[in-house]
Amino acid sequence: MSRVYNFSAGPSMLPEEVLKQAQEEMLECGDSGMSVMEMSHRSKAYDAIIKEAERLVRELMNVPDNYKVMFVQGGGSTQFAMVPMNLGVKCKAADYLITGQWAKKAAQEAEKYVKVNKIASSADKTFSYIPKPEADAFSSKDEVDYCYICYNNTIYGTRYTELPKTDAVLVADISSNAMSEVIDVSKFGILFAGAQKNLGPAGVVLVIAREDLIGEPQEGTPTMLTYKIHADNDSLYNTPPTYAIYIFKLVLEWIKSKGGIAEIQKINEAKAKILYDYLDQSKLFKGTVVPEDRSLMNVPFVTGDADLDAKFVKEATAAGLVNLKGHRTVGGMRASIYNAMPVEGVQALVDFMKKFEAENA
Numbered sequence: 001m002s003r004v005y006n007f008s009a010g011p012s013m014l015p016e017e018v019l020k021q022a023q024e025e026m027l028e029c030g031d032s033g034m035s036v037m038e039m040s041h042r043s044k045a046y047d048a049i050i051k052e053a054e055r056l057v058r059e060l061m062n063v064p065d066n067y068k069v070m071f072v073q074g075g076g077s078t079q080f081a082m083v084p085m086n087l088g089v090k091c092k093a094a095d096y097l098i099t100g101q102w103a104k105k106a107a108q109e110a111e112k113y114v115k116v117n118k119i120a121s122s123a124d125k126t127f128s129y130i131p132k133p134e135a136d137a138f139s140s141k142d143e144v145d146y147c148y149i150c151y152n153n154t155i156y157g158t159r160y161t162e163l164p165k166t167d168a169v170l171v172a173d174i175s176s177n178a179m180s181e182v183i184d185v186s187k188f189g190i191l192f193a194g195a196q197k198n199l200g201p202a203g204v205v206l207v208i209a210r211e212d213l214i215g216e217p218q219e220g221t222p223t224m225l226t227y228k229i230h231a232d233n234d235s236l237y238n239t240p241p242t243y244a245i246y247i248f249k250l251v252l253e254w255i256k257s258k259g260g261i262a263e264i265q266k267i268n269e270a271k272a273k274i275l276y277d278y279l280d281q282s283k284l285f286k287g288t289v290v291p292e293d294r295s296l297m298n299v300p301f302v303t304g305d306a307d308l309d310a311k312f313v314k315e316a317t318a319a320g321l322v323n324l325k326g327h328r329t330v331g332g333m334r335a336s337i338y339n340a341m342p343v344e345g346v347q348a349l350v351d352f353m354k355k356f357e358a359e360n361a
């Protein structure tokens with residue numbers, strides 16, 4: 001067996017310790033006599049798992065008591081509808097900041113349920129920066145039910161370092177930066193994250209919602225798309241993705257074992273610095289994002305020559321550095337360096353880039 005360094009944007013690397021523990025517990029978890037996959041979601045053994053998963057979210061992210069923590073299905077994309085259906089009740093309007101594909105898709109979906117104000121967009125420069133409108137560009141909190149951002153833009157490699165100057169309830173898609181950096185939950189109405197980028201396997205979505213915002217949804221909202229239903233039933237209204245939540249819990253235990261999110265953030269900053277420092281002095285490779293808005297998690301870069309990009313990806317793959325091909329809308333390469341990517345993996349990538357640069361000068 002030889003595990004590669006997997007730079008996939010998602011589903012992505014999981015910590016090896018987590019996979020080994022899952023392997024050990026595959027046939028029998030604890031003294032239950034069965035695999036987690038075989039447990040009733042109403043059993044005592046499973047209840048302990050899902051309760052601990054929620055408790056760890058609250059502990060690690062310092063979630064205030066007036067917030068609900070939910071595990072739902074349908075991927076990050078279902079949240080694009082759930083947010084407007086559940087929050088778009090009073091004004092039936094919302095502000096959106098368009099910073100890439102995921103924000104664009106979220107706005108498109110929201111248009112089915114609320115009036116969408118596109119406050120700003122960075123489409124003019126292939127989403128290579130975060131637009132920073134002044135406070136007066138936003139609707140007031142009496143005009144919109146919420147203001148929506150995609151906190152970390154997985155495809156384009158940008159991230160917010162300062163939150164938008166709005167007084168409306170802030171909603172953020174944190175699918176690709178959840179638990180990679182400290183986030184002050186109290187500044188948000190809703191945070192959501194599909195697990196498969198940074199938190200676990202595909203199939204479960206973490207939602208953190210301020211309790212007072214999730215009363216009655218819009219008329220006609222399906223039961224399964226109603227936050228309050230999931231919140232009131234402790235994510236057990238129907239069968240949740242039991243195994244995905246179990247792995248998610250193991251990942252959170254791993255984060256805790258590393259000292260928590262603040263410590264993980266330090267490691268992530270060090271990892272990103274290794275790569276950006278090299279990109280900034282390279283004569284062959286170039287980062288595509290303005291320095292002040294660079295993501296810690298997703299790092300797109302190009303040589304400027306599509307054939308050379310393809311050669312790089314091919315040779316990197318042969319060297320055990322896989323899934324470096326960039327998104328089709330950006331081209332070039334993208335290295336996703338989520339929590340589970342060790343420093344050694346980023347160093348190996350930079351060493352390989354140096355060698356490639358020397359050979360292709």
Ligand SMILES: *Cc1c(COP(=O)(O)O)cnc(C)c1O
Pocket residue numbers: 010074075076077078102150152153154173174175176194197
């Ligand atoms: C991957 C991703 C999504 C989509 O998630 P799915 O689970 O595939 O629906 C949404 N937002 C962001 C920021 C993502 O990175």
